[in-house]
Amino acid sequence: YAVPMQGRLAGLAPAYVETCEFDPVRDEGNAYADALADKGVNVELNATRQTIHGFDLFVKNSEISQAALARRIDFLREIFGQ
Secondary structure (H helix, E strand, C coil), X not given: XXXXXXXXXXXXXXXXXXEEEECCCHHHHHHHHHHXXXXXXXXXXXXXXXEECCHHHHCCCCHHHHHHHHHHHHHHHHHHCC
16 A cells, blocks of 8 residues: 655656545545645646546546546646647
8 A cells, every 4th residue: 555645755747636525535635735736746636526536437428527637638738748
């Protein structure tokens, strides 16, 4: 079991963290994003509202799922310069 919060966070590559409003690990995801930012890591946090863990698999064509997918793609395009 890996615990990212206990590792070295400084100097990591830019990160994309997505959390769901109704997810048992939401707070840990938000804390991880905050910890990365505190160490100077470029982090984009997408805290989705009205969602559960795996929402994008259950309702792929919903507006929320499509918006989350677009943010993920935008982040990757920015990181890889495309």
